Amino acid sequence: MNWLRNFMRERYGPDQLSIGLIVAGVVIGFIMGHLPILNWFAWIIQSVFIALAIFRMLSRDIISRQSENAWAMRTWYRIRDGFREGRDKRAQSKTFKFFKCPACRNVLRVPRGKGSIRITCPKCGEKFTKNC
Numbered sequence: 001m002n003w004l005r006n007f008m009r010e011r012y013g014p015d016q017l018s019i020g021l022i023v024a025g026v027v028i029g030f031i032m033g034h035l036p037i038l039n040w041f042a043w044i045i046q047s048v049f050i051a052l053a054i055f056r057m058l059s060r061d062i063i064s065r066q067s068e069n070a071w072a073m074r075t076w077y078r079i080r081d082g083f084r085e086g087r088d089k090r091a092q093s094k095t096f097k098f099f100k101c102p103a104c105r106n107v108l109r110v111p112r113g114k115g116s117i118r119i120t121c122p123k124c125g126e127k128f129t130k131n132c
């Protein structure tokens, strides 16, 4: 394995984005490869994803690769948090109503069934009336 260590010296190596690309490529290829149509398309996507992952791992431009990975992680967490937020909201929607503050877009949670109430945004202090 010494030749590999020498070969990988000063190269970026694997990170979450590259591993994610490989996993996504394999999963997409596996799922779409079993469809009666478009399996050439699955093969192209799979090849592109895996080629990109290999390119990134062998790259010497470490700063660019790190910023790509940071961007991918931020995007991933944003998507995941969006799903969690939606799930939490659905779970709470029987007992609470959600409003956006008209001034700062902050999301406010108000108990249901209180009729018309005056809401004060805890973030910016904006006051508005809502029916809940």
Ligand SMILES: [Zn+2]
Binding pocket: 101, 102, 103, 104, 105, 106, 121, 122, 123, 124, 125, 126
């Ligand atoms: Zn506000």
